[in-house]
Amino acid sequence: MRWRIVRTILRRELRDVLRDRRTLFTMLVLPVLLYPALMLGFSSLAKSRVEELKEQTYPVMITVDGEPLVREGLPPSGSLAARLLHVKRFSFTAVSDPRAAVERGDIFLACEIPSDLEERLRARQEVRLEPLHRSADESSRVVWRAFKDAVLAYRTERVPLVIDAETGDQSTPEQKGGHLFGGMLTMMVIMMAMTGAFYPALDVAAGEKERGTLETLLLSPVSRVELVAGKYLTVLAVAVFAALMNLGSMALTFSGFSTMISQVDGNLRFSISPLAFAVIVVGLVIMAALFSAICLAVSTFARTYKEGQAYLTPALLLVMPLAMIGLLPNMQLDTSLAVIPVANMALLMKALLVGNFPGPEIVITLVTCLGCAFAALLWTASLFNREEVLFREGKQVFGLKPPPGVPRPERPPAQAAVLGVLLGVVWMMHVGSRLLAAPAWAQIIVPQAGLVALALVLPRLAMVRLNSGLGLSAPTVPSWLAGALVGAGGVGVSLCVGQLQRSFLGEPDQAVAEQIAGLMESLGPAVVVILCVAVVPALAEELLFRGLVLQAFRGMLRIRGAVVLSAVLFGAFHMSVHRFFPQAVLGVVLALLVVRCRSVWPAVLAHATHNGILVIWALSSDVPDEPLELPYLFALAAGGVTLIGLGFVTSRATRTEPSS
């Protein structure tokens, strides 16, 4: 790598970025104006509101033994009523229906005080006061606090036990400030680093592609590494500079604010020591290094500026919760959190601001963040070597439809499969919890119907004929026979896998099995049970996984890859560690069946047969909860039947259609 070339590229890119009004605005103008404006707006608004609230009086209704308290009243001195009368903000009124009045907001608090309060307290009896108020209303809260203070002061008079939180506090004002503002500050610093990298990264890669200048650049005798280095340093420099501008403007604005706070509460101070400042700047640079690398990689991958924005905006939303982790209570950097990029840096910066120094976690944090940055840079460099990324044509990104001029595809695109599985999972999650009150048959049929709908609709959106897109063509007679054999043998296969797995993963959760058994019981006659548990799920899952998913992946991968990937997704779809392997193995067998028969229907039959046998077994067995113990001979037999089923059709199919 020649630094002279990298510097030349860096210089030009920086000049170019600085001439872009968008970047300049987000980098310089926005931070310089934003914080003072925000501060000014907030503090003047808050001040006026506080003044208003201080001077205002609020109507309340306090009754002593049913008798409304009035300002002119003369309750015995030292009583709670006398104390409440001293609260300046209260104006005492009487209404006929206090509950309704509080609800309407006519009065802000209503409370009945028993007249024998003093006596009962002296007799050490518990007394409950149940004031009517509205906690969601800001004025009502002010009244509530005043009321509570008065009651607490009254109680302290009776029981003079005081905990002094301030005098014995060993935290320095700086540490307390760090604790209060540290999480907030680190979050803002991280977000600044991210937004600072966002626009320049889009500009130097996706923007350059869009403007057509990338090819000009690629024609120069510059290595791809030099190119990436020059562009990366540009993004990094802009991101760091923008974040520092933000930080500087924020610090200037808030230093005024924190002087204000320390006048109000001398125990709280938010000053930034030189050490803390160094921590923030270093953290900022590391975060900028990470985000610059990721944004540049995504931007290089994108065809256009807009496409890059479409990819990066969700990434920004993803980073936000990670950056906010410092705001959560009781969050400390430990070794497991230290491997999560961004979150680890947020916690580390906060810890350092409070004065903690977590040794090994610092190393893990730095290695993770910079490691991710380096990986993203390697990816970027490899993207610059990929012709299809540099010279991609067409506008479609996530669209299911084929671009105009291309004949209707035989198979659905891979994104239809991914979308189908994701939507299927989301659908099952949402609908499952909402149907718990529904009749048992609906609890099973409705979710499955959704899967069928997904399998039928997604190929249509991609303009694929259902027949070829899902493999719906009619199978031959031997294929049907093979389906039945594979289904029968598959029972043994899945039970064996389940049994084998129990020795590694332990017993599965019995609650689920009991729930299913209960559901089956409430279905009623055996015909309904078989229809609901065996036939319908077989149809739905086969159409989705051996139809849409398998066919879509076959358009992209070789047969082996498509079979395995569809099976893995099928296993994962069941969202249980214990069901993953049996279902995935079943998925492989069924997918092979579909590939051999060139139709999804034998797999539907196999799946239904498999489930049906298990259902009949469970119905006829007296103790259905017992896990089935299977002899190995049975396993061998089952595997044999499955293989015969698969092999039988293979020979038939190759005889009829030797072309494959």
Add this chain to the structure above:
Amino acid sequence: MRPGGIQVEALAKVFEDRKRGLIRAVDGVSFSCAPGRIFGLLGPNGAGKTTALRILSTVLRPSGGTVTVNGFDSVRDAEQVRASIGFLSGATALYERSTAREVIGFFGELFGIDRSRVADRVDELSEMLKMEAFLDQACGKLSAGQRQKVSIARTIVHDPPVIILDEPTANLDVLVAREVVLFVASERDRGKTVLLSTHIMSEVDRLCDDVAIIHEGRLLLAGTKDEVVQRGGGSSVEDIFFQLVPVDEDVAGGSS
């Protein structure tokens, strides 16, 4: 001694399109361009000209065959090949936010010219191409003709021995187009190897010493201009071209 010019040997480029299958954009093309001559690559849109030229400039890798430019292999010595070529096409845009002077200077530096000498070189080119009036304006504000002049200056800033021009006069007004034609001729006279892709037949007649006609990725005819006219059995290159390349109504309507 290294052979100069460009040698293209059985060049092939296959794109894999997920929806349309394999596309043979360039299919076994061979030709060579000698120093001091202008080689005209003729073909309709979509013939594979741009793909072939991109392989020559090393931004695409060939699927088969070899390309030698100024004695360097386009795959093995890609950076030396790029350093030997000045490449101009419709896809090589200029930085809109940079001035003409900055763009030419930037590429001068990337092509290895010393920073101290870059300014002199820019002035030299500016004088040669008559760009003084707009040298310090942002490229985004220039007219098409002015831009093309800046692009030409960018192309030859490092005084390359091989110059590849992909339709250099497209969308230019006649006066600028004439200047470009004169420039191409003068570069040839300075002993450069010039590869010119075009479909303007008057330019072919005026400029080209050697001609190759390419259609649907395949080379149909190649040789000196006279050889091509003779072998094609027509009166001019234009005749031969329209004999060999069937006029497709759909394509004929398209612009360059």
